[in-house]
Amino acid sequence: MVKTRLFKNIASLGIIQLVNYVFPLITVPYVSRIIGPDGYGLINYATAFIAYFALLISYGFDLTATRKITLHSKEKENIDNIVSEVITSRLILFVISVFLFIISIYFFNPIQKDIYVPVILFIGCIATVISPQYIYQGFQDLQIFAKLNFIRGLVNTIFVFILVKKASDYYWIPTLTTIFFIGINLFLFILAKKKYKINYKLISLDKAYKVILAERMVFFSTVVISLYTSTNVVVLGFFANTREIGYYTTSQNFLNIISSLITIPISMSLYPFIGKGFSVSKEYGISLINRVVPIVFYITFLASISILIFAPWMIRLVYGHKFDNSIPVLQIISFLPFIIGMSNIFGIQIMLNLGLDKLFFKTTFIASVIGILLNIVMSKYYGYIGTAWNCLIVESFVTIIMYLALKREKIKIFVLDYFAPQEIIRTIKNRK
Structure with a gap:
């Protein structure tokens, strides 16, 4: 049934996300009153823009490489090859991104308002190249992230209070983000290399090209997902000023805090766990999904209801009255943790683990x-x-279309009997 390691990984990732966002929540009330909606709008817009380059460099390897390592976790030579392929492919994609970024600086007017912020955030893409998340996920060994991210969050918070004193100090926020992002991923990569005795070797351009070509469906899926998520901010930049962008992104980022505390730990921990279940048999994998869905359903639904009710209080407490216009935005998108929690089950946990990459791409492309x-x-x-x-x-x-697509594949997701409280308790207690 649901294994102890799964719960440990969810707890560890919960702590990681808690640290990632609780430490910023400590600084946000202080920083938001200094730089205001305009400063936040500028930083958040640049962050959304640079996310496209990070997406290209990442190339969905956190999903595809995790899946491979999960299946070959005891085969050292295969692990060496997987890591070598990912790093080399990401280096190539980073070089391509550099050229695309230089071109965008000259032709994309919205980011020309303050060139330093997008440039320093783009440098942070180096961290994506060396990110070893897929290694730790594949081995279902995520506890180390919690400890290191706590240290990173604490040090970053201290420096924010020391360095940000006036509105013009806003540039320290992306600068610190980049420094610590690169530092933590470099350390984690070196640690993973030693811990799992990984021997990295630079592979040929031809082989890297074949890897990139082979994993294109999952990459295209992550791209199209980004097109209907982060593109919201980029498109808004053509019709709104930085203050209005600040109102929207403030609520979006606050919701991301809540979602990241809940959906990301669950998603990252479930993916390799459910993957192992499907490696036993399709039926066994589906049975695990049937047991897990009610837990995800209740947790995310209650979180969404709470956000809807307490949105005014949360925004004013954290950001102050300058951000009152962010309240209706947060209330409108309050049910996203629940909706995204369900789509993650349908898309990531079921479609990708079953190798239905093309079906996953089609549904996300339409959306x-x-x-x-x-x-x-x-x-x-x-x-x-x-x-x-x-x-x-x-x-x-x-x-909705993901659910209908799976139903068409005759995959039963919801078993109403498992939604009963006693069944959920039984699921949790039957850990092995």
């Missing part, structure tokens, strides 16, 4: 096309409020 077109209209005529509604509509749409 992205609709999302981009709708986002342009909603952002142009209704501003940041329209962007919020677009986000909710598109996430709901993708969740």
